[in-house]
Amino acid sequence: MNLKPEPGWAWSTLAVAGAAQFLVLLEATVITIAVPQIGADLGNGPALAWVLSAYLLAFGAFLLPGGAWADRLGRRATFLGGLAIFTVASLLCAIAPSLALLVAARALQGAGAGVLAASALGIVVATYTEPRRRAIAMTVWSTLGVIGGVVGSLSAGPLIAWLDWPSVFWINVVAVVLLFPPAVKVIRAERTGQRAPRVAPAFVAAIGATSLLLGLGVIEAHLWIGAAALLGGLAIAGAAVAHQRRTHDPIIPVGLFKTSAYRWGAAGLFTANGIMIGTMFVFSQHLQQVLNVSATQASLAVLPMSVSALLVALATDKLIGRYGSRTTLGLGAGALALGLASLAGLSIVAPSWGWLVAGGFLVGAGLPASFVPLNRMAFSVVDSAQAGAASGLTNTITTLGGAFTVTAATLADQLYGPAGGYALMLALTATLAVAAARHGARRAGSPASEAATANAVIG
Known part of the structure; x- marks a missing residue:
């Protein structure tokens, strides 16, 4: 299909919204490397896991209201409001003197991130209404999110080594200062005239x-x-x-679950995000608490994952165009399963960098190859009028996958000890990856059928 060039404002809008998604997922993963240092300064114990869980829960809680506010009160105003809350909360996290105050600030940060992410994705879906253009935009969106996640884990170690753990929050303040002016300029202000939502x-x-x-x-x-x-x-x-x-x-568009594309797309995103967040958390804790490596070494151990994620993310749209979402998703989930099984071997056999490189590389490759077709599958049945609400629901489901995986990892640690518990969690996420491949592959279309399906359900 030949497409006319997209207007410049549309690509600028995608760049700004994608930058927000990058920042939100960077913050969700950068903290996984910092948790042991935070515990050393502010106190260890079961409450420490809530430094991550509080963010994810508040993030999930405000995604649906954020999407509804974006649809009904204006996407630019909601986006900028979420960005402001996220910035203030990041500042409070950086200066928190106790674990309790840090958890509270993280919850506020998650709330701002939820409003920001829901409105940003709603902006993308509303801007790109033509099926093929929307598919390309969703690829860019998913790619930036995956890259943000791996960059967060990769950059955390050096930041902590040079500037201590508050630096992982200060970077948000700097980033938002740079993002705010273009956001005001390129995101269109619109008022729908609808009444305020019941949230x-x-x-x-x-x-x-x-x-x-x-x-x-x-x-x-x-x-x-x-x-x-x-x-x-x-x-x-x-x-x-x-x-x-x-x-x-x-406010919760439950009607979307009537379509198999959305059901399996959302279920797959729950699984994939659980794998990404859970693996980062488990991997960092295992390296620093069981194998006693430094934060910088832990970040370097994520380098193979980061490199492969970037390379595959850049090629995913071409892979889907040539082989279809079905094959791409199956390859991605298979890579995740093999990679996680390799990482689980760290606690079963003598640890080696060979295990780390092979496992990390496969996991990194599997993440964008899974996220992109799953996002396409879920949003192939969303019309522009529901863009914000559907974005909020999908992001909520995705975020809960990460929150439940982190909680399950903590429980596994309590039951089996650090090495055994984290290895078990990795094995469970590998099983989830295989399940996602089996079910998602049946629902994702071939290259020829995807365009027809998208046109039928969207336009």
Whole structure:
């Protein structure tokens, strides 16, 4: 298909929104290297995992409201508001004098990131309405997110070694100062005229998810409390979803789950993000706490992952164009499974850099090869009117994958010890990767069928 050149403002808008996505995922992963140093300064213990979990939970809680606000109150205003909250919270994280205040600041940072990410993705989906152009834009979006994630882990070690752990938060302040002016200039201001959304159901659902994570985190030490929290979380989240199915003005677009493309795309994104965030967390903790390497060495160990992720991310659109999403997703999930199995061998056999290089390279290659076709699959059935809400829902599902994986990794550590627990978590994520390949491959289309499907469901 021959496409006319995209207007300059559209590419500028994609660049700004993509930069925000890069920054949000960089912050989600850069902290994984810094956690041991934070624990050394502010105190270790079970609460330390909440430095990461608080961000992910608040991020997920504000994605749906952020998407709704973007659709109904204006995408530029919502984007800039999220950017401002994210910046202030990053500053508070950098100067936090205690673990409790750091966790609180991380929650605020996650809230700002949630509003920012949902509005940014909504801007991209609304800007690119033609199916092929939207597919290309989603490839760029997914690629920048993956690169942001690996760059976060790669840059954390040197930053911590030179400037201590608060530097991983100061970089956000500097980045936003550079991003804010072009965001004001290129993102179009629009008012939909719709009334302000009712966001309470989204927060109720977030409370349910928080209860689930708390239950999973304490069930080993307090069986009955953990079980009660898990059951309560399921009941609360289920009630929120049931309410949204009945209301005439839902903030959670549950109707999207009626399509198999969205169901399996969202399930695959939950799995893929869980693998990315969970692997970064497990890998960093294993290297620094079990193998006693420095933060800089831990970041260097991520280098093969970063290089392969960048190379594959740049080639993913061509891979999909030639072989289709089905084959690309299957190759990506297979690479993840093999890479994670290799990394799990670190605690089964004598550690070696060969295991690190091979496993990291395969995991890095598998991430963009999985994220890009899964994002395409999910958003192939989203129209522009639902851009913000669908973006919020999809990002919420994706974020919860990371939060649940980190919590499960902490539980595995409590049950089996650091080496055994982290190896088990890696094995579980490898199993999830295989499951994503089996189910996603059946739903992702071939090159010839994808364009027809997209035109049918979007336009």
